[in-house]
Amino acid sequence: MSEAYHRPDETFYIAPKEPPPSRRPPALTIGPAGWLRKNLFSSVRNTLITVITVGLMAAFFYELVTWSVAKAEWNVVNNTMRLMMVGLYPVDQIWRIELMAVLLVFLSGLGLGVWGGNARGFFIIALMIIIAALFIPIGAERIEPPPIRFLITPTDAIGPVVFVGDKDDTVRLLVEPIDDNAIANETSPFVGFIENSPGSSSSRALWNNAKAQVVAGTLDLTNYNLQLTVQLLDRSGKVLDEQLSTPAQRTVNFEFKLPADGWYYVQVLRDETGEAIYETVDGIQLPIAPARTLPNTGYAWIRINGVETMSSQVADVEQRTKTYGEVPAVQCPSAAECRRLLLEENTRFEGARSFSAFLKTQLDPFLQEIIVSLIVGFAVMLAAYSIGNFAKQSRNPSSKKAVSRVTIIGWIIFFPLSWILLSGFKDPDSVHPFLRLPEVAQSLWGGLILTIVLTFVSLTVAFPIGVLLALGRRSKLPIISIFCILFIEVVRGVPLITILFMAKFIVPYFAKSMSDTELLIRLLVGLTLFTAAYNAEIIRGGLQIIPKGQIEASQALGLNPFATNVFIVLPQALRAVIPAMMSQSVSLFKDTTLVSIVGLFEFLGMIELIVNGQQIYRPYQREAYLFVGVIYFIISYIMSSLSRRLEESGAGTVRKMRKA
Amino acid sequence: MSEQSNSNGYIIECQDVNKWFGEFHVLKDINIKVKEREVVVVIGPSGSGKSTLIRCINRLEEHQEGKIVVDGIELSNDLKNINAIRRETGMVFQSFNLFPHLTVMQNITLAQRYVRRRPRRDAEDMARQLLQRVGIPEQANKYPGQLSGGQQQRVAIARALAMQPKIMLFDEPTSALDPEMIKEVLDVMKELARSGMTMLVVTHEMGFAREVADRVIFMDSGRIVEIGTPEHFFENPSHERTKLFLSQIL
Numbered sequence: 018m019s020e021a022y023h024r025p026d027e028t029f030y031i032a033p034k035e036p037p038p039s040r041r042p043p044a045l046t047i048g049p050a051g052w053l054r055k056n057l058f059s060s061v062r063n064t065l066i067t068v069i070t071v072g073l074m075a076a077f078f079y080e081l082v083t084w085s086v087a088k089a090e091w092n093v094v095n096n097t098m099r100l101m102m103v104g105l106y107p108v109d110q111i112w113r114i115e116l117m118a119v120l121l122v123f124l125s126g127l128g129l130g131v132w133g134g135n136a137r138g139f140f141i142i143a144l145m146i147i148i149a150a151l152f153i154p155i156g157a158e159r160i161e162p163p164p165i166r167f168l169i170t171p172t173d174a175i176g177p178v179v180f181v182g183d184k185d186d187t188v189r190l191l192v193e194p195i196d197d198n199a200i201a202n203e204t205s206p207f208v209g210f211i212e213n214s215p216g217s218s219s220s221r222a223l224w225n226n227a228k229a230q231v232v233a234g235t236l237d238l239t240n241y242n243l244q245l246t247v248q249l250l251d252r253s254g255k256v257l258d259e260q261l262s263t264p265a266q267r268t269v270n271f272e273f274k275l276p277a278d279g280w281y282y283v284q285v286l287r288d289e290t291g292e293a294i295y296e297t298v299d300g301i302q303l304p305i306a307p308a309r310t311l312p313n314t315g316y317a318w319i320r321i322n323g324v325e326t327m328s329s330q331v332a333d334v335e336q337r338t339k340t341y342g343e344v345p346a347v348q349c350p351s352a353a354e355c356r357r358l359l360l361e362e363n364t365r366f367e368g369a370r371s372f373s374a375f376l377k378t379q380l381d382p383f384l385q386e387i388i389v390s391l392i393v394g395f396a397v398m399l400a401a402y403s404i405g406n407f408a409k410q411s412r413n414p415s416s417k418k419a420v421s422r423v424t425i426i427g428w429i430i431f432f433p434l435s436w437i438l439l440s441g442f443k444d445p446d447s448v449h450p451f452l453r454l455p456e457v458a459q460s461l462w463g464g465l466i467l468t469i470v471l472t473f474v475s476l477t478v479a480f481p482i483g484v485l486l487a488l489g490r491r492s493k494l495p496i497i498s499i500f501c502i503l504f505i506e507v508v509r510g511v512p513l514i515t516i517l518f519m520a521k522f523i524v525p526y527f528a529k530s531m532s533d534t535e536l537l538i539r540l541l542v543g544l545t546l547f548t549a550a551y552n553a554e555i556i557r558g559g560l561q562i563i564p565k566g567q568i569e570a571s572q573a574l575g576l577n578p579f580a581t582n583v584f585i586v587l588p589q590a591l592r593a594v595i596p597a598m599m600s601q602s603v604s605l606f607k608d609t610t611l612v613s614i615v616g617l618f619e620f621l622g623m624i625e626l627i628v629n630g631q632q633i634y635r636p637y638q639r640e641a642y643l644f645v646g647v648i649y650f651i652i653s654y655i656m657s658s659l660s661r662r663l664e665e666s667g668a669g670t671v672r673k674m675r676k677a
Numbered sequence: 678m679s680e681q682s683n684s685n686g687y688i689i690e691c692q693d694v695n696k697w698f699g700e701f702h703v704l705k706d707i708n709i710k711v712k713e714r715e716v717v718v719v720i721g722p723s724g725s726g727k728s729t730l731i732r733c734i735n736r737l738e739e740h741q742e743g744k745i746v747v748d749g750i751e752l753s754n755d756l757k758n759i760n761a762i763r764r765e766t767g768m769v770f771q772s773f774n775l776f777p778h779l780t781v782m783q784n785i786t787l788a789q790r791y792v793r794r795r796p797r798r799d800a801e802d803m804a805r806q807l808l809q810r811v812g813i814p815e816q817a818n819k820y821p822g823q824l825s826g827g828q829q830q831r832v833a834i835a836r837a838l839a840m841q842p843k844i845m846l847f848d849e850p851t852s853a854l855d856p857e858m859i860k861e862v863l864d865v866m867k868e869l870a871r872s873g874m875t876m877l878v879v880t881h882e883m884g885f886a887r888e889v890a891d892r893v894i895f896m897d898s899g900r901i902v903e904i905g906t907p908e909h910f911f912e913n914p915s916h917e918r919t920k921l922f923l924s925q926i927l
Contacts (some may be wrong), residue, residue: 062904570774575763588778
């Protein structure tokens, strides 16, 4: 064999008759290892960049995920889902929005099926999401709650601490007196909890105050005694168990097994009698605590262990009242007032939470909120996708044509139909009984649905206007082109928020007839004109790349300027600017958040209203804004990936055109 | 007026046509008469104004002085006249100018349907016949980008013919083609000439001119230098400029 491998550097060479057998490429150049080496670790510098970038990303996501799972209180999202999604839209009319959403999903699925690639991947992912959604939430174990503790001071005992417990839960109550040393040495007694209302009477403030006094030497706890009654009560106020803390027995520690599911509360009573406490020894009563010679209370922790959920987890209260009934009226005039106090005065859990606790307390309620929509949505999507794809792959080409026609007509009908569905009729009796939808004032629209309405209405209306402006700007008639240039440049030269303010305040001033028009309509007009101006510039860019020969060829065939534009120039120009148009659309989608400044509460505005306007949700801004961010990202991502699909597939696309 | 011109037997008449691009005088006192069924080849060095001349005939360029009458209709700013003339003249470009976003079939049927108002079925029948005639019946559903240059140019010819024009204008139809593709296009053009189409062809293909042309027009610096039969033109040119040109290219 060896002579078969003469190297061809010899002056004269004749290759052996048999070609040498093909060998495999070196192992490190192929497969995943080869890919990694080539793309991530090709040189020292690239390796360094890879490692640093991956490290940074990992650190960021680790923090984000840990926080989301172990610390975040997502119930702010669960409890306000309806507000965030549909605003103040009447509850009994929400089916109209749901119908619209189902239509939207159906049409999208149909379109993907007919025009998209054979996305088996999509099919599988959708199926997996449905299955996962069916199985995820249930089966998480009960949570071991972190011990909760409250500070008792010489002047303040804690108010009732309310919690819910289930039958046979064991509650442990521990009253633990503390002295100067404990105060001076314990650095952060509130790890795990942040206070909801940082008022002066909060445990944290009291603690800080005490600590300051101890450090300054103005507080001496040596002579303080402690005289408290710790009671465990059920919802009706019946004392289930109680124990006394006296100077003789300063530490109180007792357990109690709860008799039933329900609300319970712990109450700490100061001994207000002022009398000396006696103990009987050999028939003689000996005073072991003099009457009010010293303040009768000192500092102490009261710890409560073993109940599944403490009142501290505020956002759960709403949820709890559904299961356990109304909050018990403890030391407050009414249950409602009590509930308000409870919600306002509670503390926020900041300790780490186990993953199973996350599933049970965070994900489960969330999935309960969305599971029906999730399953219905994906099922409709899959069905529509299957219909579309089936028609596409069927041997009879007319069925594909029929389905695509249905899809196109569906989309055309969809927009006006949704508008009718959303707004209803002023006088429902005047229309066909089938359409007898009562009017829903536009001022009630809000949340994500308002964002979507703003985006899609202004996009669809702005598109033809943008095309006309772009053509007008290139018009040979100077009046038309000057008008278009003026319009485009003025609108583009002004911040969107200014346009929205004009729509709100200035338009009604100039045009009295407009003052009755709903604010939403006026803002829509503003958004539309704004988008149209930007679209016009994008489309003009597309028009400029159409070679002159195309227009000449069209003219030479006898097509008039209108037909030339409609059949030759615009189809090519618009295809070329799909990416730019789509990024403009995504940017408009995000810009709609500005309408909250002029008084419409779209998605972000609604969230702001919730977390800033509602005291109980104020501690949960991080969760709420993160949720908003994720939703905006998901929708934007869907929009841009659709545009990529639009660019890459389908008949006569740019890619196919250039594949010369 | 139309009868008057037709009675002359001339389908294209240019009288003292002058054109400027800005200050530059491109066409100087052009006078041409083309009879029906005649094949006229325009040759000349680049920049001599030959392309501009035939682009003036279907008003892709506007002439400033003189008169152009096509099929009895005088070219003026009247859009109706322009469109009428464009309907009667097919044009084939150097760079094909097929519509890249439409299939070959759609390229050929578009103008038939929207200008000639032909029903879709008829337009497609016509397109298939023409594709057969130019030798690429199997490419109907492809996009122009998927065809070779020669095939694209033949589609362009079919597209122009689909309008059933009386005159075909060719603006250097083979200049952008690879050598081996030139022949397939020229064959189609020869076949077209034999079928009796009136053709005005700007080209550098001397072989084609010699074989097919009824008359050859030689242009230089915006003016017509010499008009004659191919025999006269190639064997025995009269003008010094023509002799120089021929000596350089042959």
